[in-house]
Amino acid sequence: MLFRDVLVDENLKQQLISLVKNNRISHAQLFLGPAGSHKFALAIAYAQYILCANRGEEDSCGTCPSCVKFAKLAHPDLHLIFPDANTDSKKSQKGTAQQQAMAKFINFVTENDYHLDYNQWSEGESKQLNINANDCSFIVHQNNIRSYESGYKIFILWMAERLYHGAAPRLLKTLEEPENKTLFILIAENSEKILPTILSRTQLIKIPKLSKETIKSELQNKFNVNERTADDIAEISEGNYIKAIELLNDSEAIELLLDDFKFILESAVAHARSDIQNIRFIELQERFTKIIAEGREKQKQFIRYMIQMFRNILLVNSNKTELLRATTKEKNILSTFTPYIKLRNISPITEACNKAILYIERNGNSSLIFNNLYFNIANRLQVR
Numbered sequence: 001m002l003f004r005d006v007l008v009d010e011n012l013k014q015q016l017i018s019l020v021k022n023n024r025i026s027h028a029q030l031f032l033g034p035a036g037s038h039k040f041a042l043a044i045a046y047a048q049y050i051l052c053a054n055r056g057e058e059d060s061c062g063t064c065p066s067c068v069k070f071a072k073l074a075h076p077d078l079h080l081i082f083p084d085a086n087t088d089s090k091k092s093q094k095g096t097a098q099q100q101a102m103a104k105f106i107n108f109v110t111e112n113d114y115h116l117d118y119n120q121w122s123e124g125e126s127k128q129l130n131i132n133a134n135d136c137s138f139i140v141h142q143n144n145i146r147s148y149e150s151g152y153k154i155f156i157l158w159m160a161e162r163l164y165h166g167a168a169p170r171l172l173k174t175l176e177e178p179e180n181k182t183l184f185i186l187i188a189e190n191s192e193k194i195l196p197t198i199l200s201r202t203q204l205i206k207i208p209k210l211s212k213e214t215i216k217s218e219l220q221n222k223f224n225v226n227e228r229t230a231d232d233i234a235e236i237s238e239g240n241y242i243k244a245i246e247l248l249n250d251s252e253a254i255e256l257l258l259d260d261f262k263f264i265l266e267s268a269v270a271h272a273r274s275d276i277q278n279i280r281f282i283e284l285q286e287r288f289t290k291i292i293a294e295g296r297e298k299q300k301q302f303i304r305y306m307i308q309m310f311r312n313i314l315l316v317n318s319n320k321t322e323l324l325r326a327t328t329k330e331k332n333i334l335s336t337f338t339p340y341i342k343l344r345n346i347s348p349i350t351e352a353c354n355k356a357i358l359y360i361e362r363n364g365n366s367s368l369i370f371n372n373l374y375f376n377i378a379n380r381l382q383v384r
């Protein structure tokens, strides 16, 4: 990982680079930053810069043997410590379970472009994951043996708040008086959850959340997202890159919901106006069939989406657009339906939607429920 690929403020990179240049590297640092900031990438870039055999003024060389090993996260003097379910103390660090866990972790890091999220990492695990006593023994042991090749030993502890409290005392002495050229980089999101005794032994490096502009340009450059969508997602994700990616993956799903909503409401308007030519009854049934085939949860999700859209139409009608939480595409579609949704019909329409959700929960016939809901809405639209 090169500094230039890390999504943090340039001044922060310079601060770390100058620590290395002036030989003022602290032996224990805490990289503290909110969820979705690129702090793990920064820690790796920093460690790589320290060990680079040919480092430049601004960045590692990227090509020396040390950098090549860093690119695979396989440098023998780089030790990655992370929360893990494995607590079997009899297994040595070279045991198969640890090797598997490490391979899984490295895969997780590269798959997510070094944007790590604890909830994603622990997904599917039945219990909380910890940095456990086993990990602490490993650190203490490695601290006491020689560096493999660089002269340094660098430990990066991801999610320091998940350090098992019972195991922490083993680390304190090592953190306070590590062997020469042993470095600790602790990464955390919430300093309140870190033991004060650990906190007081580290130098704090604060990593701010990403700016809206950074997220927007990443989405445009890396994922080819159009400017409007990138702008919408950057706005809603509030500086959290991981959330932005989730929204990006979701945005297709939202577009499908919107498309179905638009079709159904257009048809309902045609019905309400007795505009027979514009009622596409067959396609309407096909849309219902498609939604129904996705199961009861998705059916309810779609109706909840309709309720949200009806409320949004009313907001546009009442000139309260500042309360709208909608994408640009949604806003455009909402404004075409403003003549039909007013204060006087929003309640019965919402009520019909809520009843439909209730019937779905009671295992009613979904096709009947959707058709009923459709006619309920069509009958209540304002067409005069």
Ligand SMILES: [Zn+2]
Residues within 6 Å of the ligand: 051, 052, 053, 054, 055, 060, 061, 062, 063, 064, 065, 066, 067
């Ligand atoms: Zn290098």
